[in-house]
Amino acid sequence: MRILVTGGAGFIGSEYVRMLLGVPGGSAEGVPGWEPSRVTVLDALTYSGNLANLAVVADDPRLRFVQGDIRHAEVVDEVVAGQDVIVHFAAESHVDRSIAGAGPFVSTNVLGTQTLLDAALRHGVRRFVHVSTDEVYGSIADGSWTEDWPLAPNSPYSASKAGSDLLALAYHRTHGLDVVVTRCSNNYGPYQFPEKVIPLFVTNLLDGRTVPLYGDGGNVRDWLHVHDHCRGVAMVQQGGRAGEVYHIGGGTELTNKELTGRLLRACGADWDRVTPVPDRKGHDRRYSLDITKIHNELGYAPTITLDDGLAATVAWYRDNRSWWEPLRKAPAE
Structure with missing residues (x-):
């Protein structure tokens, strides 16, 4: 099987690539029987794409890396030719950046996705997995969204993702x-x-700095470890029904204030390190996904508790300063 992973040098995409290539201890353990003959990564290497994310698989002969933009039709056409599956992670994804300037979000997330879809159709790709976000639904006061819930995005980022969906x-x-x-x-x-x-x-906490907390800290999010997300995407790639939407959630909802408290404790810091800041424009109050469909059809359930996941994540950043310190110093594009 030949798989193209767009955005495969980014945070989630690189985890998927490491999974596909069977890095010990990675998500591959949740996807038995996978032996792709070729994994091609297409990534523009903008500020959030990083070849260091693929260092552990860089020497795998099955990996091919192409630096290119999904908005560039000629590049996309060359890379898509011969692929069996496309798993499409590439996107502009930071809400605050989309509020400051929506143009790159619309052109990458909508027009870039269209360019990929056209190439997939032209070259007879067998499956196109489009990775999106719960933010396309807007905000929900009670209960949880099902896959047939109407889309009501509130930020330029989420609107661009809704359009691409x-x-x-x-x-x-x-x-x-x-x-x-x-x-x-x-x-x-x-x-x-x-x-x-x-x-x-x-x-910030590891460096002795303060952290910003939006508004009253009451905004609620469901937290999903990237390992579990990629397991879910893999299940959908293998067994999802064509034309369907599947939710992948983590099962642990926290207010931002509750999350802040956990991170303070994990880093040995106190609340005097927290600086209240004005709330984000159009800040969605609560997100919550119903994962019944993917659980019943494909057997998905999150495997990493938030306590364990946060502890491991804090330890990783503590032990990998050489990865993140240059990113904090580099100017944003």
Whole structure:
């Protein structure tokens, strides 16, 4: 099997690549029988893409890396030719950046996805896995979203992802392309770029700095370890039904204030290191995914508790300063 992973040098994409190539201790243990003949990574290596994320598999003869942008049709056409499966992680994904400037989010997440879909259709790709987010639903006060819930995104980022989801599903319904969509809750784990909340807080605390807490800290998120997310994506790639959406959640909801408290304890810090900041524009209050469908159809359930996952994540950042310190010093693009 020949698999193309877009955004495969990023946080989640690189975990998927390490899984596919069977790195000991990685997510491969949850996907028995996988022996891809070729894994191709297409990544533009913008600020959040990092070849260091693939260092442990760099010498695997099955890995091919191509630096390129999913918006560039000629590059995409050359890379997609001959692939059996595309797993599409590549996206602009930081909400605050999308509020500051929506253009790159629309062009990458929507037009880039269209470019990939056109190439997949042209070259007869057998399956297209489109990786998305729970943020496309907006905010939910009570209960949990099911896969048929109406989309109501509130940020330019989530709106661009909602657009790409609908486009991918339209290619299935219009052209018969085998498309499956996954929507995940908030990810955390090793190799996450330090602008996201957990690595931002951990690296700040390890350096003796303060951490910013939006508003009253009452916004609620469901936390999903990247290992479990990639297991879920793999299950959908193998057994998901064409044209369907599958939720992948972690099963642990926390307010941002509760999460902050856990990170403070894990880093040996006190609340005097927390600085309240004005709330984010359009800040969604609560996210919650119902994972009944993927559990019943494919057997998915999260395996890493938040306590264990956070402890391992803090330890990873403590032990891997050489990975994250240069990223904090580099200017953002």
